[in-house]
Amino acid sequence: DTGVSQDPRHKITKRGQNVTFRCDPISEHNRLYWYRQTLGQGPEFLTYFQNEAQLEKSRLLSDRFSAERPKGSFSTLEIQRTEQGDSAMYLCASSLVANNEQFFGPGTRLTVL
Amino acid sequence: GESVGLHLPTLSVQEGDNSIINCAYSNSASDYFIWYKQESGKGPQFIIDIRSNMDKRQGQRVTVLLNKTVKHLSLQIAATQPGDSAVYFCAENPFTGNQFYFGTGTSLTVIP
Numbered sequence: 001d002t003g004v005s006q007d008p009r010h011k012i013t014k015r016g017q018n019v020t021f022r023c024d025p026i027s028e029h030n031r032l033y034w035y036r037q038t039l040g041q042g043p044e045f046l047t048y049f050q051n052e053a054q055l056e057k058s059r060l061l062s063d064r065f066s067a068e069r070p071k072g073s074f075s076t077l078e079i080q081r082t083e084q085g086d087s088a089m090y091l092c093a094s095s096l097v098a099n100n101e102q103f104f105g106p107g108t109r110l111t112v113l
Numbered sequence: 114g115e116s117v118g119l120h121l122p123t124l125s126v127q128e129g130d131n132s133i134i135n136c137a138y139s140n141s142a143s144d145y146f147i148w149y150k151q152e153s154g155k156g157p158q159f160i161i162d163i164r165s166n167m168d169k170r171q172g173q174r175v176t177v178l179l180n181k182t183v184k185h186l187s188l189q190i191a192a193t194q195p196g197d198s199a200v201y202f203c204a205e206n207p208f209t210g211n212q213f214y215f216g217t218g219t220s221l222t223v224i225p
Contacts (some may be wrong), residue, residue, distance in 0.1 A: 002158070033212065040121055042202045042215025043157065056212070091156050101147060102213060104156035 002026075004105035006092050012111045013082055020078045021108045025094030032075050033102060034067055035091040036060065043091050043104075049075060082112045121200060121220045132190040134219045136203035141184060143205035147213065148177060148188045152199045160188070160201075190221075198223045 003026040013019050025032045030051055035043035046065070047057045051072040061067075064082075069075040079086055089109050093102040126132045138146070144165040149157035161172045163179050163186075170177050176189040186203050200220050204213040 002156070004156075040217075042204070042218055043213075044215070045212040048212060093156075100145075101159055101162060103159070104149075106154075106156045109154075 002103040002105065004092060004094055004103050006090075006105040006108050008108055009106060010109045010111075012113065014113050015082060015084060017082055018078065018080045019082060019110065020076055021090055021092075021110075022074060022076050023092030023105055024074045025092070026103055027073070029094035029096050029103075030072075031095045031097070031102075032069055033093040033095075034075070034077050035093065037089040037091055037107070038087075046077075079110075082110075084112045086110060087112045121218050123220045123222065125222045125224060126193050128195060128223055128225050129192055132188075132193045132197070132221060132223075134188045134190075134201050134221065136186040136188075136216050136219075138184050138186060138203065138205045138214075138216070140205060140207050140214070141181075142207045143214075145206040146177070146179065146186055147204045147206075148175075148186075149202045149204060149215075150197075150199045151202060151218070157202060193221075193223050195223045195225055197221060 005024045007022045033048040034046040037043045046061050049069040064080045067077045089107040091107045092105045095102045147162045148160040151157045161177050163170045163177045174191045178187045200218045202215050202218045204215045206213050
């Protein structure tokens with residue numbers, strides 16, 4: 001257990017539905033990251049926060065995806081109008097500073113039917 | 114329906130043998146590297162890290178070697194155990210970057 005928690009661990013939804021995932025980072029960590037991982041691949045960066053500010057977004061993050069970290073603590077990732085191609089493991093990580101170890105949560109596995 | 118297969122590089126070793134997992138990284142500006150271990154259904158777990166001002170770093174049963182000339186990283190696991198069976202990823206972090214770039218991963222299977 002790294003101290004980063006994610007909820008839910010598994011989500012099955014129908015195409016077109018909206019889903020929201022939550023990440024609780026290690027409490028003193030300022031930086032929070034979202035990654036997506038598909039079968040057989042390494043995690044791919046989606047976005048990151050420094051405290052409550054979202055500072056970088058990948059081109060992978062279409063406008064159906066939105067992330068928030070309203071109080072600089074937990075974060076949510078919402079996917080609107082889900083598509084089958086959104087099926088993946090969504091990983092959250094946190095770190096104390098940039099250019100330093102990121103601690104990953106267990107992930108939320110999304111299946112879009 | 115369409116099936117998706119796993120096309121990870123694989124490595125099988127006998128319990129007790131040493132394992133070497135290799136990784137080629139892409140960005141010559143990367144100055145920080147981490148090896149992660151990922152077990153099925155779990156998030157990546159930190160194993161060992163190395164910064165670009167070093168070429169070798171040792172941990173408990175693990176050693177990371179960095180060759181910046183050819184942009185190559187390796188992870189050596191001594192006396193491999195069944196619990197070491199997992200997928201191993203190298204991740205690189207450019208000096209000015211805020212994210213890690215992960216390689217494809219290598220699946221290690223330890224045969225008892």
